[in-house]
Each structure stands twice: as C-alpha cells, then as structure tokens.
Amino acid sequence: MGENLVVKTILHLDMDAFYASVEQLDRAELQGRPVIVGGHGMRGVVCACSYEARTFGVHSAMPIARALRLCPHATVLPVRMARYQEISGQVFEIFERYTDLIEPISVDEAFLDVTDSKRLFGCGWDIATKIRRDVRDELGLAISVGIAPNKFLAKLASEQAKPDGIFQVPEAxxxxxxxxxxxxxxxxxxxxxxxxxxxxxxxxxxxxxxxxxxxxxxxxxxxxxxxxxARGEDTRQVTPERELKSIGHEDTFDKDLWQSESMHVVLLDLAERVATRLRRHGVMGTTLTLKVKYADFSSVTRSRTVVDGIANAGDMFVLAKELLDKTEAGRKPVRLLGISLNNLQEAGSGQGLLFDGQRQRQLNDLDRAMDRLRERYGEKGICRATLVGHRQRGLSED
Ligand SMILES: [Mg+2]
Incomplete structure (x- = not known):
C-alpha cells in the first residue's frame, strides 16, 4: 500500500495525425489541405489522414477508394516510414529532456512519468506545455497531451485533448x-x-x-x-522498455561539405549534443564511432575505444577529428556526418583521461556551464563562437 500513496503525474503524448502532418510539413503546398497517407493505390487502405480529410468523414483503415469518394480532392501519398521514424526520434529526444521514465507505445505515442520532474520543470500542465512548445517550435508539428494520475486516465485525457491541446483529468x-x-x-x-x-x-x-x-x-x-x-483505478507503471545502449547524433547537409574546417565545426556541434545527453543520463561510453556518408551515398564508419571512458564534448571532438582523418572526407564531398558513443556505463570518477587533470576539469566545467545556458536560453540561444557561423549559414538540418 505504502508505495501507492504518492499521487503520480503521468502524461500520455500523441502526435496529431502524425504521418499526414509530416507530409504537410515536408510539402508546404499541402498545408491546410486534405491529405491521405496509404499504400497501393486505389486498392489500399487509409493509414492516416489529415484533419482536413477527417471533416469529410475519412478515417484510418477505410479503403482509399471509399475515402476518395467522400473527399475527391484529397492528395493520396505513399507511407514513408523511414521519414516518420526520423521525426519520431526527434520527438522522443524532446521527451528525454523532461524525464527518463518514457514508455514508447508507437512511433508517435508514449507515456511519460513526470512525478519526479516537477521539482525541476513545474507541474504536469507546465511540463506538457513545454513539450508541446518544443515540438511545435523545433519540429513544426502538433502533439496532444493528457495528464492524469495513471496511464488509463492519461490515455483517455489525450483523446479529449485532440487536436492540438492539453487535457488534465479534473480532481472531480x-x-x-x-x-x-x-x-x-x-x-x-x-x-x-x-x-x-x-x-x-x-x-x-x-x-x-x-x-x-x-x-x-x-x-x-x-x-x-x-x-x-470504471473507478479510474490503474496500477500499471510507466516502464521504459528500451535500455539505453548508445547515444548519437548525425546531420545531413543541404550542400555537400568539402572543407575540413566546416566538418570540424559540425563535429564539435555533434559532440556537444551527444555530451549533453550523456550528462542528462549520467552515463559515459568507451567506444566512439564516426559515420561519414559521401555525396555518392556510400558510407564508412571509423571507431576508437578508450577504456577509461569518454564523457565530454572535448574528448569526443578530438577523437572524431582523428577518425575523420582516416576517411576520404575532403577528397570526396560529404553529405552526412554522425557520431555515436557505445558501451555506455554509469559515469564514475575517473572519467575521460585523454587530457591531464586540469584541462579535463576545465572541459567538464565548460560543458556543464553550456548545459546551464542552454537550459536558460534554449538549444539555439548559445553556442561556442566557432559554431555561430555554422548555425547562421544553416549548414546542418537543425
Ligand atoms: Mg497519433
């Protein structure tokens, strides 16, 4: 009984018309218009549809032929699962800013237990508002949130919240x-x-x-x-099922990169993003992997293992630069760079011995200071001087 005395705050988050919204995001001309996502032409079924299509009575699992009789001017598009998964990863990265207790239900849906996050981020309503703002500002998409003391009620609440809203189950x-x-x-x-x-x-x-x-x-x-x-009772816990095995980021560029300086700027940015997430999870890794995709879409990976552990952006940046020298980057144009850290373990005391103690402490302090600034001013508000030009030129996707 004792453990049930704490009233939990559970969020159920669900992207609105996810597949159709991603298509509208990627093709501006479809915004505000009925969009149906589904496969195999007239014989297929509707996998997802925009709210504009729903007003004509179109819904998922309906045969596309029938949907087009109801809404003849709808645009029918094939399912692009890889693209939805890419965006899904970005959505879940936003969730990770607010809690580690994330139970994914599908590509666009999850339960979050934010009971212990309230100290840092405010009440459930505040956290829901922040997540919705992040998803809207950074990805241009709408997500609805239900707030309740358990999963059952939170899921009912998010249905109530749609479209593009928050609903908190009242105390009554x-x-x-x-x-x-x-x-x-x-x-x-x-x-x-x-x-x-x-x-x-x-x-x-x-x-x-x-x-x-x-x-x-x-x-x-x-x-x-x-x-x-019927009494609103549900004791199921939010159970994060995926164990964290690696943390990584990658960027695809609008224009292929030739200059090693530009690539170094990108590597520093990627290293910082990975380091931020390492600190949030309280982990470090021992194997750093660099991924390079060339303009011809062929790709290579290069890895290096440091048994004492890799934990901060400075270490990752130095290693990634060395690994980049072992590729053909520069001789061949590059369209994507990524770094990831594997073999994660809890961050201990003797972390990151690539540098001597004092330099190490400075780097760790710098990393932490930048985290604090990011939290205050948002991800884009602060970056090291060398990154400013990179962001302004819009070299990377974000
Ligand atoms: Mg959804």
Missing amino acids: MDDFLLPLPLKRLWGVGPVMLQELEALGLRTVGDLRTMDRSFLEGRLGKAGAMLFRL
Whole structure:
C-alpha cells in the first residue's frame, strides 16, 4: 500500500495525425489541405489522414477508394516510414529532456512519468506545455497531451485533448469519466462491447453500478479489470522498455561539405549534443564511432575505444577529428556526418583521461556551464563562437 500513496503525474503524448502532418510539413503546398497517407493505390487502405480529410468523414483503415469518394480532392501519398521514424526520434529526444521514465507505445505515442520532474520543470500542465512548445517550435508539428494520475486516465485525457491541446483529468474525476461511452475503455473491443451492451450498459457510469462479483462471474478476469477501470483505478507503471545502449547524433547537409574546417565545426556541434545527453543520463561510453556518408551515398564508419571512458564534448571532438582523418572526407564531398558513443556505463570518477587533470576539469566545467545556458536560453540561444557561423549559414538540418 505504502508505495501507492504518492499521487503520480503521468502524461500520455500523441502526435496529431502524425504521418499526414509530416507530409504537410515536408510539402508546404499541402498545408491546410486534405491529405491521405496509404499504400497501393486505389486498392489500399487509409493509414492516416489529415484533419482536413477527417471533416469529410475519412478515417484510418477505410479503403482509399471509399475515402476518395467522400473527399475527391484529397492528395493520396505513399507511407514513408523511414521519414516518420526520423521525426519520431526527434520527438522522443524532446521527451528525454523532461524525464527518463518514457514508455514508447508507437512511433508517435508514449507515456511519460513526470512525478519526479516537477521539482525541476513545474507541474504536469507546465511540463506538457513545454513539450508541446518544443515540438511545435523545433519540429513544426502538433502533439496532444493528457495528464492524469495513471496511464488509463492519461490515455483517455489525450483523446479529449485532440487536436492540438492539453487535457488534465479534473480532481472531480467522475464528471469526466462517467459519461464516457464504454468503447473508450482500455481493452474493450467490439466483442466485449457487444457483451456489455447486452447487459444494458452504455457508459462508464452504467458500468460503475455493477458489483464486482457479477462482472467477474460474467466476464472473468476482464470483468475484474473493468470494475477497476470504471473507478479510474490503474496500477500499471510507466516502464521504459528500451535500455539505453548508445547515444548519437548525425546531420545531413543541404550542400555537400568539402572543407575540413566546416566538418570540424559540425563535429564539435555533434559532440556537444551527444555530451549533453550523456550528462542528462549520467552515463559515459568507451567506444566512439564516426559515420561519414559521401555525396555518392556510400558510407564508412571509423571507431576508437578508450577504456577509461569518454564523457565530454572535448574528448569526443578530438577523437572524431582523428577518425575523420582516416576517411576520404575532403577528397570526396560529404553529405552526412554522425557520431555515436557505445558501451555506455554509469559515469564514475575517473572519467575521460585523454587530457591531464586540469584541462579535463576545465572541459567538464565548460560543458556543464553550456548545459546551464542552454537550459536558460534554449538549444539555439548559445553556442561556442566557432559554431555561430555554422548555425547562421544553416549548414546542418537543425
Ligand atoms: Mg497519433
């Protein structure tokens, strides 16, 4: 019982019309217009559709032929999963700024337990607002957020929040919960819904009037679960399933790079972004990998292992520069650079012995100072002098 006394703050975050929104983002001419994403021409089904298409009655899983009868002027596009996954990675990186307790549900949906983050970032509503702002400002996309003391209610709340909103389950929870139709409940599919309707039940309020033994007798284990859900009870924890194995960043350039100076500027930027995330997770790594993709799309990786560990941007930058010299970068034009750190472990005391102690401390202090400034002024507000030109010229994608 004791551990349940702390009221948790759980967020359920769900990108709005994700695939269709990414297509509208990448093709400005489609903004504000009905977009259907789905495969295989007229015989396929709708995987996703923009809100503009939904107003015509189009919804996912509908045959595309039918969708086009409802909304003949819609633009139908193929699914570009690699692109959605790329954006998804950026969305989850934003989540990571606010908590480590992230349970991914799909490419565009996750539960976050922010109970312990409130000390740093304000109440659940404040955190939801910050995440929505980051996603809007940095990616140009809308995400809706539900806030509640548990996963079940948070998921219901995010549906309520759509499109492009926040909904917090009120303390007088029943006002929100009891009028909801039963199909909104977690685990209630078409078959279960029929059984419940056969009992004369339509809303969560109706379900609430049934006693536990009756529901268990009729529906078994599912009956016991529904008894709890009808009372807004859910003890499932937010469980981060992916163990952190590596941290990396990469940039693709609008124009191929020829100059090693430009590449060094990019490497410093990448090193700093990786270092920021290392510190947030309290980890260091032992193997640094540099990835170079040339203009002809062929790519190479070069790695170096430092048994004492690599933890700060300075070390990573020096190593990445050395590794770059072992590639054909410069002799061949480069379209992408990436660095990643593997073999992660908890950051200990004797980290990063590439430099002597004093230089090491200076670098660590510099890294930490820049983290603080970034937190105050945002990612783009502060960067080392050598990075200013790079950002202003828009060399990299971000
Ligand atoms: Mg979604």
